[in-house]
Amino acid sequence: MKILTANRLVDGEAVWLAADNSWVENIQLAERASDAETEARLDAAGKAALANNEVVDVNLIDVALVDGAIRPNRLREQIRANGPTTHLQFGKAARFGANAA
Amino acid sequence: MYRYDEFDQSFVNNRVAEFSDQVQRRLAGEISEDAFKPLRLMNGVYLQLHAYMLRVAIPYGTLSSKQLRMLAHVARTYDKGYGHFTTRQNIQFNWPALADMPAILRDLATVEMHAIQTSGNCIRNVTADHFAGAAADEVADPRPYAEILRQWSSVHPEFSFLPRKFKIAVTGSTRDRAAIQVHDIGLHLKKNEAGELGFAVYVGGGQGRTPIIAKKIRDFLPEKDLLSYITAVMRVYNLHGRRDNKYKARIKILVHETGTEELTRQVEAEFDALRDTELKLPESDIRAIETYFAPPELVARPEGEAILKQSQLDSRDFAAWLNQNVITHHNPDYAAVTISLKGIGEIPGDATDAQMDAVADIVERYAFDELRVSHEQNLILPHVARADLKAVFDALVEIGLATANSNLISDIIACPGLDYCALANARSIPVAQDVSRRFASLERQREIGELKLKISGCINACGHHHVGHIGILGVEKKGAELYQITLGGSGDEHTSIGEIIGRGFAPEDVTDAVETIVDTYLGLRTDPSERFLDAYRRVGSAPFKEALYGADAKAA
Numbered sequence: 001m002k003i004l005t006a007n008r009l010v011d012g013e014a015v016w017l018a019a020d021n022s023w024v025e026n027i028q029l030a031e032r033a034s035d036a037e038t039e040a041r042l043d044a045a046g047k048a049a050l051a052n053n054e055v056v057d058v059n060l061i062d063v064a065l066v067d068g069a070i071r072p073n074r075l076r077e078q079i080r081a082n083g084p085t086t087h088l089q090f091g092k093a094a095r096f097g098a099n100a101a
Numbered sequence: 102m103y104r105y106d107e108f109d110q111s112f113v114n115n116r117v118a119e120f121s122d123q124v125q126r127r128l129a130g131e132i133s134e135d136a137f138k139p140l141r142l143m144n145g146v147y148l149q150l151h152a153y154m155l156r157v158a159i160p161y162g163t164l165s166s167k168q169l170r171m172l173a174h175v176a177r178t179y180d181k182g183y184g185h186f187t188t189r190q191n192i193q194f195n196w197p198a199l200a201d202m203p204a205i206l207r208d209l210a211t212v213e214m215h216a217i218q219t220s221g222n223c224i225r226n227v228t229a230d231h232f233a234g235a236a237a238d239e240v241a242d243p244r245p246y247a248e249i250l251r252q253w254s255s256v257h258p259e260f261s262f263l264p265r266k267f268k269i270a271v272t273g274s275t276r277d278r279a280a281i282q283v284h285d286i287g288l289h290l291k292k293n294e295a296g297e298l299g300f301a302v303y304v305g306g307g308q309g310r311t312p313i314i315a316k317k318i319r320d321f322l323p324e325k326d327l328l329s330y331i332t333a334v335m336r337v338y339n340l341h342g343r344r345d346n347k348y349k350a351r352i353k354i355l356v357h358e359t360g361t362e363e364l365t366r367q368v369e370a371e372f373d374a375l376r377d378t379e380l381k382l383p384e385s386d387i388r389a390i391e392t393y394f395a396p397p398e399l400v401a402r403p404e405g406e407a408i409l410k411q412s413q414l415d416s417r418d419f420a421a422w423l424n425q426n427v428i429t430h431h432n433p434d435y436a437a438v439t440i441s442l443k444g445i446g447e448i449p450g451d452a453t454d455a456q457m458d459a460v461a462d463i464v465e466r467y468a469f470d471e472l473r474v475s476h477e478q479n480l481i482l483p484h485v486a487r488a489d490l491k492a493v494f495d496a497l498v499e500i501g502l503a504t505a506n507s508n509l510i511s512d513i514i515a516c517p518g519l520d521y522c523a524l525a526n527a528r529s530i531p532v533a534q535d536v537s538r539r540f541a542s543l544e545r546q547r548e549i550g551e552l553k554l555k556i557s558g559c560i561n562a563c564g565h566h567h568v569g570h571i572g573i574l575g576v577e578k579k580g581a582e583l584y585q586i587t588l589g590g591s592g593d594e595h596t597s598i599g600e601i602i603g604r605g606f607a608p609e610d611v612t613d614a615v616e617t618i619v620d621t622y623l624g625l626r627t628d629p630s631e632r633f634l635d636a637y638r639r640v641g642s643a644p645f646k647e648a649l650y651g652a653d654a655k656a657a
Contacts, residue, residue: 011198
């Protein structure tokens with residue numbers, strides 16, 4: 001399973017693409033791709049958003065569902081979703097809960 | 102301190118205006134990311150995991166109280182209330198918005214600061230001994246030469262697109278506190294038999310994935326030839342340094358592949374053609390720059406001894422701090438102080454805006470308005486009257502920066518690691534915090550003695566793990582963090598690269614491993630005066646392997 005992530009151009013905030021084609025700060029709202037067709041659509045949306053200067057550093061990342069919550073496979077992406085583990089008060093976990101990882 | 106002249110200020114102001122325009126055009130969609138990225142990097146703006154990061158240059162680590170207050174202002178206004186002092190004597194802000202960069206750089210320019218050449222394949226911030234101008238063992242202050250190199254290297258047209266980044270360090274003491282032998286160029290300022298100033302020149306040192314100790318290619322370079330000779334080195338590197346492979350592009354690889362003798366020959370040939378050109382430094386220019394770094398007027402303060410004697414009797418904490426964090430100054434009534442940014446369990450190198458403001462007050466009141474950032478991620482007050490040390494200590498206690506652990510095991514260098522850095526493979530800071538908590542007792546740390554522990558979250562070695570007495574390198578293995586330990590590294594005048602001790606450790610086991618290493622050392626040292634590094638050099642790795650891996654030691 002994959003989701004599309006990037007950093008927002010204006011402030012660098014880590015964001016994920018939601019089903020309504022908006023970029024959201026909470027990974028749990030990301031649209032999940034479980035088939036090649038959806039992956040291709042996400043990929044195309046990412047390229048368009050990059051070209052449109054909304055986001056930078058666009059990547060499709062591997063995730064799994066753990067107890068119904070999206071959990072990135074790589075630690076790097078878990079930390080992006082939650083915030084620095086040493087300053088959790090500044091990260092997304094403080095805003096959305098740490099269920100992302 | 103160096104003060105900007107009219108040219109410096111207009112140069113920085115023009116760069117702020119230029120980059121502000123580039124940011125505005127990027128935000129308006131007129132410049133693509135591909136075109137903008139090299140522009141932002143030239144101005145110290147990186148993109149990390151959670152946000153942009155701005156790295157601000159602190160030339161040779163020297164700051165005034167006004168500049169420190171400005172850094173506090175940036176942390177408070179545009180960031181999340183803290184900054185991270187780095188191993189290049191710079192500061193990084195982890196959360197600024199791209200849209201705020203023009204305002205931040207405008208604010209910084211008002212106190213003669215900028216972020217130029219804190220990234221990119223150019224000559225980076227020139228670092229120097231953090232006790233420069235204060236240390237009792239110094240031949241001369243290395244900072245005037247660092248400033249000359251800064252002026253010469255700033256947007257140098259020939260050296261702005263090198264094969265790779267380039268780092269220069271200068272020390273003015275035989276005791277090397279600037280780690281010059283792990284720099285692209287290391288300069289050791291000294292006097293010859295005639296009493297003239299000049300440099301021993303080391304080339305081709307570095308850490309990263311291929312750690313190499315620099316080779317001395319000149320034992321004595323007269324000071325007037327500094328720029329001609331460094332230009333000669335840069336030309337040879339710029340011409341022959343590899344551009345086909347990023348990992349082989351540093352000058353250390355060129356020196357290694359060319360051979361020291363042949364490389365020296367090439368540099369000397371280039372130098373012969375340059376030595377009598379406009380690059381030769383006029384004596385008057387050197388002395389003029391030197392006046393900016395004249396020590397403050399240190400009036401006699403002989404009352405210090407009596408005050409210190411009584412204060413130590415009154416406070417054991419003060420006595421411990423005095424013993425650990427204060428070093429001898431060339432003036433007997435004064436001392437140089439290390440303000441530890443390594444509180445137990447804290448993040449190495451981090452300071453809050455309130456702490457920066459409070460330190461600025463101390464700097465202004467007690468330290469002749471001068472502060473240094475050390476490459477070991479601490480702050481230094483280079484000139485404090487011994488009579489004022491207790492007052493400084495009390496003020497530091499108030500803001501939680503009086504930890505008496507300079508050069509002890511909890512005085513850890515750690516890179517930002519995977520908590521922030523887009524290049525990292527593993528976290529560094531939590532490992533540092535865990536080790537620090539395990540060895541929280543300062544009494545125990547003093548019993549262990551000098552021990553430099555350094556942690557990097559990837560092979561690029563920003564945390565200097567290769568030259569840690571104990572080095573820790575975080576890697577990613579099968580999707581999980583794993584920590585390799587090296588022993589016996591050192592970044593001083595007897596530089597050595599640490600040796601990998603065996604297989605790596607899981608995050609939950611790495612502090613136990615460090616404790617095992619420390620206990621093994623305590624068990625085998627000849628007496629407490631034999632430091633960890635001395636003991637390791639005497640006995641080698643075998644007892645440590647045995648202690649860590651037991652019967653599996655051979656396999657490890």
